[in-house]
Amino acid sequence: MPDLLDPGEACRVRFDGDDIVTTCRRGEITAELIRDLNAAKLAIMDPGIWGVRPGAILPDRLLAAPADSPEVARAMYEIVTPDDKLLQPGRLCACYERPGLVLWLVAEGHMTELFRDQINEWLRIIVGGGLLLRQRPAE
Numbered sequence: 001m002p003d004l005l006d007p008g009e010a011c012r013v014r015f016d017g018d019d020i021v022t023t024c025r026r027g028e029i030t031a032e033l034i035r036d037l038n039a040a041k042l043a044i045m046d047p048g049i050w051g052v053r054p055g056a057i058l059p060d061r062l063l064a065a066p067a068d069s070p071e072v073a074r075a076m077y078e079i080v081t082p083d084d085k086l087l088q089p090g091r092l093c094a095c096y097e098r099p100g101l102v103l104w105l106v107a108e109g110h111m112t113e114l115f116r117d118q119i120n121e122w123l124r125i126i127v128g129g130g131l132l133l134r135q136r137p138a139e
Contacts, residue, residue, distance in 0.1 A: 006061070010115040013122040018052050020132070022122075024115070033110035036092040044095065049135060056131040062121050072130040075102040075123040077116050082108070102127065 005012055010028040014021050024034070044050055080086050087094050092107040106116075126132045 009061075010112065010118045011122070012061070013058060013119075013126065015052055015056060015058055015131075020052065020126070022119070028112045028115040030092075030110040033092045033106060037104070037106075040093055040095055050132055051135045053131050053133050058125065058131065062118065062125075073100045073102070073127050073134070075104070075127040075132075076120045077104045077106055077111065077123075079108050079111060079113070079116055080105045 004023050005025050010025050012023045014023075086105050087107055092110050094105045096103045096105070
């Protein structure tokens with residue numbers, strides 16, 4: 001199977017209808033974290049709290065994205081250590097939200113810094129650029 005990512009890419013994001021699909025390079029993020037993130041994101045995406053803006057188009061590569069676009073909102077990942085005590089026991093991720101910011105905390109050792117930096121850049125384009133919008137308040 002051919003490699004879907006260019007050299008130096010840890011991840012790439014695309015829209016597939018209303019779904020957001022992330023292609024990950026092996027070794028950049030663990031399967032266990034992917035499972036936890038998918039479960040946590042279902043709680044946010046399935047009830048219709050967030051949705052892809054109709055007609056939204058993503059660039060093919062991060063290099064094709066303008067770096068100076070104004071941000072509508074912010075979303076980002078941060079890697080935390082067990083000493084931070086920010087994750088529930090047995091959990092590899094947690095989502096914290098406040099107006100204008102969605103912060104995903106992930107357990108150290110389950111995501112590389114390169115992956116975090118690249119996925120944060122994708123989130124700047126997607127959330128900051130208004131391609132993914134809050135459709136109704138969280139309950």
